[in-house]
Amino acid sequence: MEKLNENILADPEYDGRDIALTHFSVKLLKEAGVWGRIPNISKSPIKEARVLNGYSPYFLHFDHRKAGCDELGYLISNHLIRKAYYDEIKNFSNIELITDTTVTSINRNPEAATITLSNGKIIETRLIIAADSRFSETRRGEGISARTLDFGQICVVCRMQHEEPHFDIAYECFYYGRTLAVLPLTENQSSIVITAPSNQHNKILNIAENKFNKEVSAQFKFRLGNMKLISKRFAYPLIAVYANRFVSTRFALIGDAAVGMHPVTAHGFNLGLKGQNALAKEIKNALEKKIDIGYPSVLTNYQSIHRRVSYPLYLATNGIVCLYTNETSKARFLRKIILKLANNIWPVKRVILNKLTAIED
Numbered sequence: 001m002e003k004l005n006e007n008i009l010a011d012p013e014y015d016g017r018d019i020a021l022t023h024f025s026v027k028l029l030k031e032a033g034v035w036g037r038i039p040n041i042s043k044s045p046i047k048e049a050r051v052l053n054g055y056s057p058y059f060l061h062f063d064h065r066k067a068g069c070d071e072l073g074y075l076i077s078n079h080l081i082r083k084a085y086y087d088e089i090k091n092f093s094n095i096e097l098i099t100d101t102t103v104t105s106i107n108r109n110p111e112a113a114t115i116t117l118s119n120g121k122i123i124e125t126r127l128i129i130a131a132d133s134r135f136s137e138t139r140r141g142e143g144i145s146a147r148t149l150d151f152g153q154i155c156v157v158c159r160m161q162h163e164e165p166h167f168d169i170a171y172e173c174f175y176y177g178r179t180l181a182v183l184p185l186t187e188n189q190s191s192i193v194i195t196a197p198s199n200q201h202n203k204i205l206n207i208a209e210n211k212f213n214k215e216v217s218a219q220f221k222f223r224l225g226n227m228k229l230i231s232k233r234f235a236y237p238l239i240a241v242y243a244n245r246f247v248s249t250r251f252a253l254i255g256d257a258a259v260g261m262h263p264v265t266a267h268g269f270n271l272g273l274k275g276q277n278a279l280a281k282e283i284k285n286a287l288e289k290k291i292d293i294g295y296p297s298v299l300t301n302y303q304s305i306h307r308r309v310s311y312p313l314y315l316a317t318n319g320i321v322c323l324y325t326n327e328t329s330k331a332r333f334l335r336k337i338i339l340k341l342a343n344n345i346w347p348v349k350r351v352i353l354n355k356l357t358a359i360e361d
């Protein structure tokens, strides 16, 4: 059930988000029959990642060769992933897609659950799964509290064309005041992610195109030559959310409704897929053992697996954002030290590379 119109789901527009996918996510997309529906030309490999601090040329370096893989991951536009899922589920006669609809009320008890929809329809079910974004109305409506962390920042995303090739290298530049991510797409195009305090929202979105081009090219030190805007600019508020429970009686949260991450570590969608996979496994196990899929043990197994995976990443990501947006001299010093340590202590790097390239959960 989805509040958008079916035409939008069938042919979603580019929304500025280019999603960096780990190898495990690619495996899940393949298993779901979705990977093959995304045109190969739109799957951009990331061979290296470089993290820079302040205006220093020194960078933390991740290289696909060190990970023993052809690439660290892939960048794929969010709208293409959505379209591929839509096209795939249309093949299933046992999936009914109800669009232009929201939930009016939910009734749950240990025996059964019912959902009343805005179109008047009532659905009786053994398990309700909510995936209605980090601002989930269903989560709130069902009395599940969540920790939210408003970073007071926005992120402006767009695509730019440039004179020089990117060699499939992704850059995350933690400048002072702003951060700039430049992520390699096909040919001489990159996905640009600018993070800045929320009060710069209008300025970054509405500044004239030629000025924007000059600013970004200069900020990126002309590594890719002159850069030129080739898409609309989109803004997203940066608010992280972690639900205090992922399950309740005959009810489960997945995706951003369970964990809404800051995009700096590119984990939100990847984690969402992991959570959905963990819940699907528990449901499959229950069906095989002829156990009710809404039974508390089925749901609490999912919850403990997904909290164990997501909570350390959630804390680490928030910690990185807080440190790398802190401009005090102490923080600037610490930023430099941490980058050097991470670059030179192989076990730390190995853990990060494994997170990107492992194909097992």
Ligand SMILES: Cc1cc2nc3c(=O)[nH]c(=O)nc-3n(C[C@H](O)[C@H](O)[C@H](O)COP(=O)(O)OP(=O)(O)OC[C@H]3O[C@@H](n4cnc5c(N)ncnc54)[C@H](O)[C@@H]3O)c2cc1C
Pocket: 001, 002, 003, 004, 016, 017, 018, 019, 020, 021, 078, 101, 102, 103, 131, 132, 133, 134, 137, 138, 155, 157, 193, 236, 254, 255, 256, 257, 261, 263, 266, 267, 268, 269, 270, 271, 272
């Ligand atoms: C700029 C940016 C860059 C990102 N980059 C990455 C990245 O590189 N890697 C990564 O892994 N993640 C990334 N993410 C995170 C990723 O986009 C999200 O984690 C992911 O899209 C969440 O998917 P979702 O389906 O849970 O929620 P959403 O994408 O928010 O979808 C929620 C759906 O629920 C529907 N809905 C909402 N409310 C209701 C309602 N009341 N009733 C019915 N339907 C409703 C909405 O219409 C929507 O279709 C990025 C995010 C941003 C903002």
